[in-house]
Amino acid sequence: MTVSGNDLIALLHGPLWTWFAVFLRVAGAVSVAPAFGHRLVPLRIRLAVAVMFSAVVAPAIAPVPDQPTSGLPLSLIVTETLVGLCLGIALRFLVFGLQIAGTIIAQATSLSQLLGNAGEPSPTIAQILHLAALALAMSAGFHTQAAEYLIRSYDLFPPGQLPLPGALSAWSVSHASHIFALAFSLSAPFVIASLLYNLTLGAINRAMPQLMVTLVGAPAIAFGGLCLFLLLAPILLMIWLDAFHETLLSPFETAP
Numbered sequence: 001m002t003v004s005g006n007d008l009i010a011l012l013h014g015p016l017w018t019w020f021a022v023f024l025r026v027a028g029a030v031s032v033a034p035a036f037g038h039r040l041v042p043l044r045i046r047l048a049v050a051v052m053f054s055a056v057v058a059p060a061i062a063p064v065p066d067q068p069t070s071g072l073p074l075s076l077i078v079t080e081t082l083v084g085l086c087l088g089i090a091l092r093f094l095v096f097g098l099q100i101a102g103t104i105i106a107q108a109t110s111l112s113q114l115l116g117n118a119g120e121p122s123p124t125i126a127q128i129l130h131l132a133a134l135a136l137a138m139s140a141g142f143h144t145q146a147a148e149y150l151i152r153s154y155d156l157f158p159p160g161q162l163p164l165p166g167a168l169s170a171w172s173v174s175h176a177s178h179i180f181a182l183a184f185s186l187s188a189p190f191v192i193a194s195l196l197y198n199l200t201l202g203a204i205n206r207a208m209p210q211l212m213v214t215l216v217g218a219p220a221i222a223f224g225g226l227c228l229f230l231l232l233a234p235i236l237l238m239i240w241l242d243a244f245h246e247t248l249l250s251p252f253e254t255a256p
Helices: 006-034 043-058 074-107 124-139 142-156 165-207 213-249
Strands: none
Touching: 006 043, 006 074, 006 142, 043 142, 074 124, 074 142, 074 165, 074 213, 124 142, 124 213, 142 213, 165 213
């Protein structure tokens, strides 16, 4: 029994077309997802990660219908890429929230210029939290959870279905407000400590005007901030990891 070239093309056309449609969504998500889409990760590595995730996700979904006879449908490219970007941004928002919390912590404890900036223009405290959170997420199995996350996305967004603009904008606003609330919650102990420090400094300055309280208080708030960060950083990261897992399980309360 011999198989002609046309028969082989017809046999592979369905699986290859499904894999290509999956790749569009996966590539959009990987390009902005935490860890995989980090700007320090080379573009070729991101492409390889997208290809491998596509190979994992494609067999788990139903074949994509409406295969074109010639050319590529622009509508499928736009919708799948947009859905992938939304899925990746839903996770990236959590990283933004952690960076905002780190910035607030650094400003509250006078550590915003400690050791300068590393990589992106943000305080070192935010960079430490960012890198520690990515390492924690990867060690907690983010690579396998990301594959499940992408597979479950097809229950919310069938291939070729464009998210509703109104619902998408409402989700963006609510998710952004949740991220800011999480950032302020994580940085609240440091803000309270900074408030108590400034009240104490004001009382001392009022009682002894001749004392240069700034020269005494600046090292104190820096050292106290570092000690408080040493104690609370593991707790903050675990709270963030729980929020990250919740987003992986239900990125959208209602599908946009």
